[in-house]
Amino acid sequence: MKIPRLLQAVLVLAGVYYGFIIVFDILLDAVIPSSLLAMYMFFVVAGVFMVFTYDEDQTRELVAPIKALVEDPSKRIWRNIVFAVVPLVAGAGAYMQMQPSFEAPLELRTIHPAPPTTAKIFGKRVNLLKLENPYRKFEKEDPEKFRELVEEGAIVYIQNCQYCHGDKLDGKGPYAAGLNPTPLNFQDVGTIAQLQESYLFWRIATGGPGLPKEAAPWISSMPVWQDFLKEDEIWKVILYLYDYTGHHPRSWESE
Amino acid sequence: MNGPRSRKTGRTVKTGLLLVTFGFVVALVAFALSGFDQLGAIAAEQEVAADAAAASPYGPAPKLTAADYPSIAGINSRVAVWIFAQLHLWFAAFVLAVPIFVFIIEAIGMRTRDKRYDDMAYEFIKVSITAYSLTAVLGGALLFSLILFYPHLFTYLSTIFKESMIYYALLFFAESAALYIYYYGWHWLQGGFKKWVHLTLGLVLNAVGTTLMLLANSWLTFMMSPAGVDAAGVFSGDAWAAIHNFLWNPINIHRFVANIAYGGSIVGAYAAFKFLTATTKQERAHYDWMGYNANFIAICALLPLPFAGYYLAAEIYAYSQQMGITLMGGIFAWLFIIQAVLIGTLFLSANYYLWCGMGRSDGAKRYTKYIKYIAIVLVGAFLVWFTPHTLVLTNEELKALGGPYHKYLGPLGIMPAKNTAVNVMIIFTALSFMFYRRANKIATVSWVNAGNAIQVALYTAGIANILFLGIYHGYFTNTVYKVAASIPQVLTTLIVIVGSITLDSFIYRGGKQVGPLHWGRIPGRAQYALFLLAVSFTWLMGLMGYIRSGIRQHWHVVDIMRDASPDAFTPTLGYAANVVSVAAIIFMAMVIFVFWIAQVSGNKTLPAGYWKE
Incomplete structure (x- = not known):
């Protein structure tokens, strides 16, 4: 038996929708955000519409049941039922969407706040466009010394940073659950792998209060580490962050 | 219209436009390859500019206060300048583009001696004539609003660009002359x-x-990445x-x-x-053909466009991580x-x-069965294309994921x-186009399989x-290779x-045609x-234009002249x-006014008894 095209279209849409939920929510155990699912489905509907309507004959077949429902005198009862039920469903949907809830409002938070061109760090005004990690050169020039510096950075990290950012640098430290937004996961390819070392230096040294005024209010519980660490300790901890995660800082020179 | 000659001309127009597109992309890749080495050269140039500025007769960029911005009749100056x-x-983009492809279509008409191309080129340029006047009027409005609302900025820019502004005015006259004669x-x-x-x-036009x-x-790029001036904005005198x-x-x-x-x-x-308002079959066929060619031009230029955009964004990032992050990772990320x-x-x-459009051919059925697979790939790639880095999560989703990072979607x-x-997406769009070309043809060569x-x-x-370049270089190497991998892609x-x-x-050289192409046999949708293509382009240009300008944030000229207006x-x-x-x-x-006026110029009324015989 041939499935009517309208039903085919509905089945495809339902299959894709529940496919996303089954794959992400159940099989991968990582829920698909409802906002993203809505965006995905909007364009899946567009794609299905395109495939089902590019041809005149197939389009006629697709809309035939709808046309019949509206025009065919023998379908009067069904017509009346559909015309009564559809507005009710739409109304109920609108009511559910609009009713007040106790849920905190959604927040759009950007992962990387934009840095200023210059910043006052350790009493000096530094140009973040030109600032470089003074120890990075040892990676090639003196690998043994570089390893030592990384290890010193590791000690600084374990003594100061792992409480929030985690001993695996995955943002899951012992205090992480108490913070919103949660601490940054350095293992994620979308975090430090995208940034220059000068950015990390600025972000660590000036912390939450150092975030730019232009895009206030920022929410960040990052301390102002220049009050607690020395300049060289911050550069070493940056070496450690990249070394442990296997990421490379953003740069513009090939080697 | 559908004889061998028509096939040949069709091939020529497509080959011509494809070659032009190919040329753009080769130029683009060449620029991209050289572009990443520009930073050093520019830095050296800036040092020279700073030395020259020390002995320059020009003053520094003015430091303004809110009182330096005139308030006129309660008009919001930013919105006025923005909209003008x-x-x-938009109009300038249109009137600059139309002569480019009109020139190509006219040349194709001359080469093939097919008058239809000449007529189509003429009709295209006719549409742009009214748009040209509107471009000039709106350019004047922009200039006046800048002088009125931002006099100090305009004075500073005109100090640096005075020669090029004069040349601009002269060239504008030259363009008007060339366009009207053309x-x-x-x-x-x-x-x-x-x-x-x-x-x-x-x-010449x-x-x-x-x-x-x-x-x-x-x-405008000087305002984003100033050069030829020192840190205080003192102009070195080197306009180039x-x-x-x-x-x-x-x-x-x-x-x-x-x-x-x-x-x-x-x-x-x-x-x-014109197709939707056509009253005769011939008119429908003509405007269907015209629409097909216009869409073909748009696609040819659309294919290399993401690469040009990526090159621009990479260069912005290379110039300033602040602007780069503001652009795509910071406050403008959601506009992206x-x-x-x-x-x-x-x-x-x-x-x-x-x-x-495949419905124009009786032989299309052989290829339409593949459309659903193309659609699946296109939509799938599209979903990846717009998946945001920063996800909007409800509190429950945040808890369920254990943080704002999604392991698989991030x-x-x-x-x-x-x-x-x-x-x-680009490759599959090209595949759609190839199927369209094949729809009305039958190959006769022995090696078709x-x-x-x-x-x-x-x-x-x-x-x-x-996929290899994207996954391996994108996720398992450093950013230099990550950015550079886009070129082999x-x-x-x-x-x-x-x-x-x-x-x-x-394969289809000397092939047979299934039958005549039925121009005009295409659904209204x-x-x-x-x-949708035109509206999406318009909105897209507006939004991205705002971002390009907006990443300067509170600067008129980045790091040199601060915007002190309210x-x-x-x-x-x-x-x-x-x-x-x-x-x-x-x-x-x-x-719509431009379209209407282009149509009105062809209307004729014969007022019986009005004029003396």
Whole structure:
């Protein structure tokens, strides 16, 4: 038996929708955000519409049941039922969407706040466009010394940073659950792998209060580490962050 | 219309436009390859500028206060300048683009001696004539509003760019002269030597128009990446250094390619408008053919456009991590999601139009069975293309995920995934186009199966290489290779497209036609895909133009001249989107006026008994 095209279209849409939920929510155990699912489905509907309507004959077949429902005198009862039920469903949907809830409002938070061109760090005004990690050169020039510096950075990290950012640098430290937004996961390819070392230096040294005024209010519980660490300790901890995660800082020179 | 000659001319027009597109992309890749080494050269240039500025007679950039910005009749100065600039830019993009492809179509008409191309080129340029006047009027409005509302900024910029501003004014006269002679002389300069003179006029028109754009681009890119001045804004006196600033060429390339795609989409909308209002079968056939060609022009320029955009964004990032992060990772990131959605819409609309157009051929049934697979890949790639890096999560979802990072969707939010997705979308759009070309043909060469197998191998190897480059270099190497991997990705896409279309032309050389092409046999909804293309382009240009300007944040000229006006703050995304949307509606209304006026010029009334006999 041939499935009517309208039903085919509905089945495809339902299959894709529940496919996303089954794959992400159940099989991968990582829920698909409802906002993203809505965006995905909007364009899946567009794609299905395109495939089902590019041809005149197939389009006629697709809309035939709808046309019949509206025009065919023998379908009067069904017509009346559909015309009564559809507005009710739409109304109920609108009511559910609009009713007040106790849920905190959604927040759009950007992962990387934009840095200023210059910043006052350790009493000096530094140009973040030109600032470089003074120890990075040892990676090639003196690998043994570089390893030592990384290890010193590791000690600084374990003594100061792992409480929030985690001993695996995955943002899951012992205090992480108490913070919103949660601490940054350095293992994620979308975090430090995208940034220059000068950015990390600025972000660590000036912390939450150092975030730019232009895009206030920022929410960040990052301390102002220049009050607690020395300049060289911050550069070493940056070496450690990249070394442990296997990421490379953003740069513009090939080697 | 559908004889062997028509087939030949059709092939020629496609080959011509494809070669032009190929040329753009090769130029783009060459620029991109050289561009990453520009930073050192620019830094050296800046040092020279700083030395020269020390002995310069020019003063530093003024330090302004809110009192330096006139308040006139309660007008919001930022919104006024914003809307005039945007409207001017839309019209300017259109009137600069149309002569480019009119020139190519006229040349194709001359080469093939097929008058239909000459008529179509004339009709395209006719549409742009009224738009040209509106461009000039809106340019004047922009200039006056800048002088009125931002006098100190204008004075500072004109100190640096005074020569180029004078040349700009002179070139504008030259362009007007070239355009009017080109348009009004169309029917006069026909045949033999006269036609060559006319074509040369078209070339002059394009050369002048492009130079005008390059000059205007230098002023706005100077505001983003100032050069030829020292840290206080003291001008060294070297006007070329100020013009040839770091972001000048990336913007030049991006605008040049985008203008052609935009011009194609607007004339496509014109053809769709005429198709829907046509009263005869002949008219429908003519405007269907015109719409097809306009869509083809738009697609040809659309294919390299994401690469030009990526090159521009990479150069902005290379120039300043602050601007780069503000652009794509910071406050404007969500406008980039809208951008991704609109670009995806462009690809879907263009493909849908091609699929609907297959109905013109009786032989299309052999290929339409593949459309659903193309659609699955296109939509799948599109979903990756617009997956945001920063997800909007409810508190429950946040808890369930244990943080704002999604293990599986997060990696789709960064550029390697986007580049891979867009390359796949481009390749499959080219595949749609290839199926469209094949729909009405039957190959007669003996090696057709081998040829098809090579094409399948070419597509498979190309897609595998794009995926490898995107995944391996995008996620497992450092950023230098990550950014650089986009170039072999682009080259792979180009090789697949050019290789498969070239091979296809050999497979179908001397082939048979299934039957005559039924121009005009296309559903009305396909015309709405052409409208969607034009509207999406317009909105996209407005939003992205705002971002380009907005990443300067509270600076008139980045790091040199601070914006001290009450509007120096960055508006919310919703407010900005509303301003752009209102401007887009005004523009669309003006475009409808342009279409109408182009139609009115052809209407004739014979007033019986009005005139003396």
